[in-house]
Amino acid sequence: MAPRNTRRRAVALTATAAALLLGLAACAPGTSAPATQASGAVSTDAPTEDITITIQDETGFPVTSDLADEFTKQYPNVKFDIKRDSFQNLLANSPRLLASDDAPDLIRLSTLGTTVKDGLLTNLDPYFDAYGWDTFPAGQLAGARMDDNGVRGDGSLWQFGIGYSVTGIYMNQKIADQVGITEVPATIDELEADLQKAKDAGVLPIQTGMQDGVGTFVLQALINQYGDKQPLVDWMFNKPGATIQTDAALQGATTFQEWAEKGYLPPDVNAINYTTMVSNFTAGQGLFMWDGNWDAANVDKGLGTGNAQFFLMPPVAAGDPYVAMGTGNTFAIPAKAKNADATAFFLNWIATNDKARQIVVDVTGASPGGDPAQALPTVEEGSLIAKALELSAEVGADDGFTDFMANSTAGIYQGSLQPNEQLLLTSKITPEDFLKATQEFYxxxxASQ
Structure with a gap:
């Protein structure tokens, strides 16, 4: 049976279809807000004075630099000072940076943690009202909301996404041809058969790494397929009583460990980080790589356009709805930002300006989000970026988006997932004990927040 993604419509997506990717949860804007809610009027006027907007961003994601350059072309009085750090360091140092008297105007903030309770962020509700962000699909902003009890998905708005991601699997077409794979897998069983074909042919089946935890993409992609996604979403959004110790998570963790034991992962998986994973894959090492649309341009450049495919993690049964990790690349305005109004203007410009939206797509391969009535940017037909936009619309149509496990709490990525998955992949911990340790850390x- 041909996989569903070979029967998808053409690249030219409608804005309505693309907006469907933002269906993490159709949560209406909340009416309650923590005590740190901003008050008073905000300005939506373009900045007229000479200012410098400071941005603290993540290493390896250049889109803010490209957006800043274009914004300065349109508003020459506004300059930018962009600093970058690794995902792990930024995650660990965000509270200190936010609390500093020299806090940036905009910071890449993947998880809210205690930042709302601690009064470290600017409440974006006034900007939501002033800019009319109610035209955005509610699900687009759901994960950026937090209520009085620290539960995400509802309440006031604290973050804003610059591009909306979708994760899937990249396949090296030359290796696929070499080992006799003629189409992308439509089910997990077909995927596992392909992994074994590659192993039998002496080819590395999966390029991934766990030095910095990037292999969590593989683990969560498996968990997503083995049961209803809602319990996992509830857990990631910190709903009371939520747990990771579910049948779906156990099956996912068990399969992940089995894949390592069968030799489907690199033998030095715990010594490979994200950057090395991508460079290894684009150098031809590995049949498959679990990664996001943000690397679509890199893979096209490294392997050559037409030499790779990008497809969604297949479900258990052919034709089942797709479930995939995907959310906004979230940023926040610190409470101590010196140019909050100008920074909010910049964020709104990113979502509404045609050139800015084109930059988001060209650089990240992500949907620009925003009002679904607005025209989508153009993309090169046949490119992986075009495929990523197509897949995003399909996941959205299936209401299949989830957040990332790494965003569940402020410390869980480095404090639990990364080290315990290293133990899981070397069979030094059982899947049951892995989930128990994850829940205990969570x-x-x-409780410490």
Whole structure:
């Protein structure tokens, strides 16, 4: 049976279809807000004075630089000072940066943690009202909301996405041809058969790494397929009583460990980080790589256009709805930002300006989000970026988006997932004990907030 993604419509997506990718949860804007809610009028006027907007961003994501350059072309009085750090360091140092008297105007903030309770962020509700962001699909902003009890998905708005991601699997077409794979897998069983074909042919089946935890993409992609996604979403959004110790998570963790034991992952998986994973794959090492649309341009450049495919993690049964990790690349305005109004103007410009939206697509391969009535940017037909936009619309149509496990609490990525998955992949911990340790860390981390 041909996989569903070979029967998809042409690249030219409608804005309405693209907006469907933002269906993490159709949560209406909340009416309650933590005590740190901003008050008073805000300005939506373009900045007229000479200012410098400071941005603290993540290493390896250049889109803010391109957007800043274009914004300065249109508003020459506004300059930018962009600093970057690794995902892990930024995650660890965000509270200190936010609390500093020299806090940036905009910061890449993947998870809210205690930042709302601690009064470290600017409440974006006034800008939501002033700019009319109610035209955005509610699900687009759901994960950026937090209520009085620290539960995400509802309440006031604290973050804003610059591009909306979708994760899937990249396949090296030359290796696929070499080992006799003629189409992308439509089910997990077909995927596992392809992994074994590659192993039998002496080819590395999966290029991934766990030095910095990037292999979590593989683990969560498996968990997503083995049961209803809602319990996992509830857990990631910190709903009371939520747990990772579910049948779906156990099956996912068990399969992940089995894949390592069968030799489907690199033998030195725990020594490979994200950057090395991508460079290894684009150098031809590995049949498959679990990654996001943000690397679509890199893979096209490294392997050559037409030499790779990008497809969604297949479900258990052919034709089942797709479930995939995907959310906004979220940023926040610190409470101590010196140019909050100008920074909010910049964020709104990113979502509404045609040139800015084109930059988001060209650089990240992500949907620009925003009002679904607005025209989509153009993309090169046949490119992986075009495919990523197509897949995003399909996941959205299936209401299949989830957040990332790494965003569940402020400390869980480095404090639990990364080290315990290293143990899981070397069979030094059982899948049951892995989930138990994850839940215990999760509860302890939440209790400390």
């Amino acid at each position: 509860e302890k981390d939440l």
